Amino acid sequence: MASTSGSSAGRPRSEEAHRAILRATLELLGAVGFSNLTVEGVASRAGVGKATIYRRWPSKLPLVVEAFHELPQLMDVDTGNLGEDLRQMLRSYLQLFNETPLAAVLPSLAGERRHNPQLSELIDPILRQRRRPLVSALERAQKRGELAADLDLDLAADLIVGPIAVRLFFTGRRIQPKLVDPLVELALEGVRRPEQSRG
Amino acid sequence: MASTSGSSAGRPRSEEAHRAILRATLELLGAVGFSNLTVEGVASRAGVGKATIYRRWPSKLPLVVEAFHELPQLMDVDTGNLGEDLRQMLRSYLQLFNETPLAAVLPSLAGERRHNPQLSELIDPILRQRRRPLVSALERAQKRGELAADLDLDLAADLIVGPIAVRLFFTGRRIQPKLVDPLVELALEGVRRPEQSRG
Amino acid sequence: MASTSGSSAGRPRSEEAHRAILRATLELLGAVGFSNLTVEGVASRAGVGKATIYRRWPSKLPLVVEAFHELPQLMDVDTGNLGEDLRQMLRSYLQLFNETPLAAVLPSLAGERRHNPQLSELIDPILRQRRRPLVSALERAQKRGELAADLDLDLAADLIVGPIAVRLFFTGRRIQPKLVDPLVELALEGVRRPEQSRG
Amino acid sequence: MASTSGSSAGRPRSEEAHRAILRATLELLGAVGFSNLTVEGVASRAGVGKATIYRRWPSKLPLVVEAFHELPQLMDVDTGNLGEDLRQMLRSYLQLFNETPLAAVLPSLAGERRHNPQLSELIDPILRQRRRPLVSALERAQKRGELAADLDLDLAADLIVGPIAVRLFFTGRRIQPKLVDPLVELALEGVRRPEQSRG
DNA sequence: TCGTAAGCGAGACGGTACGTCGAGTCTTGCT
């Protein structure tokens, strides 16, 4: 008889199936959104039995979260200049919106997380982590003296990505890369006309 | 013969049922979110038959949109000073978040609209209309010379509400009213430290 | 508002669906047997949703029992002569085997009842009832003096239908009507050669 | 090196596993019946992998049949007197019902065989073989002149075991050994009151 | 004043997806 102990008895889980499931999930998330995503649809598109999905993820939530986690993130850029850092980071981020289902997945998950504590618990750390490069750039700038020492960096970060979020959630149109320059300009300098130019 | 338009034979629709349905919809939207909202749940909570709902709204989408439309909006404030306008408007808006299901309904609908063209078509005008007071305040400020004549007001509006949206969608915590002052300050003046204070 | 009490609120259950379900059940029972009968198969063959089946029968057991109950029974025959009664009854019973799924359903249920107390509870009274005409004929014969007063009628009944049961359960072949005459002869007179004919 | 034929390269099949599987199958068959028998259950109870079962039997049917085949059979008894032969044979057969899962397995298989040609093919020879001692006893009696020369021995055999089959399939109660004497008496002499005793 | 047409709550209808379980197959590392 074979050994009965050991940590890895039996057939190991198929890495291929794992990847196929995550890929199918992302494709379907992008196509139909979180609330119209069916596990049966994922299974069928991945060429996989439903049990294989439920063996790995207890429900469709953690599955979706893991799939989301696979999507590329904000790339940190350090040029020594805050404006340049932000412009490059946001530009490449907007590019992700066009190349991945990110723009479709993000609102779906965000809209669900409030009503789903489990989802919230899983996804909040990921969302925080995705902000990191932005906050890091601000921290560096603060150290360099580009930003006031007492500036609330969290709020500053929200100000910078805010317009992108607003358009992502409330608008159907693609977000144009040419938005980036005025956006960064406005966030850095404010909307108010400089004092000296006023009549 | 029918009197006017042929629309008024038989028992008239119950206004009471109508109101009960919308109220139940808002309550459930706030409680479980759009994707977990069931028409059966609405019917049962409103003490109404499902047919009574489907007689008025072709699907749960327009129902939800109409219910959302009932929620109070951003109140326009005109003090003659942009900062003051914004502070008062945002403060009262945040108050709505605590008094109505708005904070729960908004992300749900926003998360769904991308995957649901019907919903998008219905809700986009409402979303635009809700921004109106904010844009109006900016227009007034622009006329007064507080803002540059070539300022993109849409982008400016997004910058102002952006942080609220970001926290609404990505955060579980209530959004504190004390956030408003630094937010408006930052949006008006920018995050960058004024030139003259740099070492 | 409409009345909220009353015993029959809502749409009444469809008699047509009911009949279609029972018909489909019998057909499938005959075709694939009890253990291969699927509720999904019944629903699909009856053109009915699964919920419509589960609304009426809590599981496939009572469904099958009710379907079985619909099958025609042993017809009582009273000619004043036991042999003639038995011959006519058995002949018409064998005919049912060829005209209905009875011959297929009976072994399936009998094979299951031992392992399924619920099924047993439901089907045993029906099985007993189906024996009644046979026992009645024996009782009449006993009263007439054709049978000994102390004869165990239950055992006698088992002796008469025994060979049919044996062939039904253990044999694939159809049971020939021409079996009836020798069967009744043997049951009435016994297998032993009469004393006086022995060498 | 392989010893005798080309069939014995590698590790030989474990006789122990084989026996454990058959034993577990019989136990489970008796406990839950054929249709509730799961191969997984057998494997787990036998402490064996499913593959080890499927390596020996192509499906659960032949497995069950072979397990059934292991059960003890009707013992042939030859006392020179038919009545005595039958009484002893049936009595010891009934004893098997109480000592083995036979009484539970038999109806299950019989109920299934009609819908399962594979099962039927496998089990019919076994069922025929199990009747052999009974038919042999009748043949001997026929040779001795106890039975008419033209008696249909198959039918006679069915008459004798018929009541047992009927009670086995349609009744939950144990079949009492004290049933044997009246049963044999009735089968030999018939149910009809002898002519000379009639009024 | 009364008929009638539409609305009402209730709930059954045919469907679809849920998350679970077992079938029979396949793939590990070990013997």
Added chain:
DNA sequence: AGCAAGACTCGACGTACCGTCTCGCTTACGA
């Protein structure tokens, strides 16, 4: 090559809602 373990695809389970459809009632209008 067999072994125990356990993952694989597939398909049925019984449940929950979907959006539609009767039911037997109100209810208000217009003849």
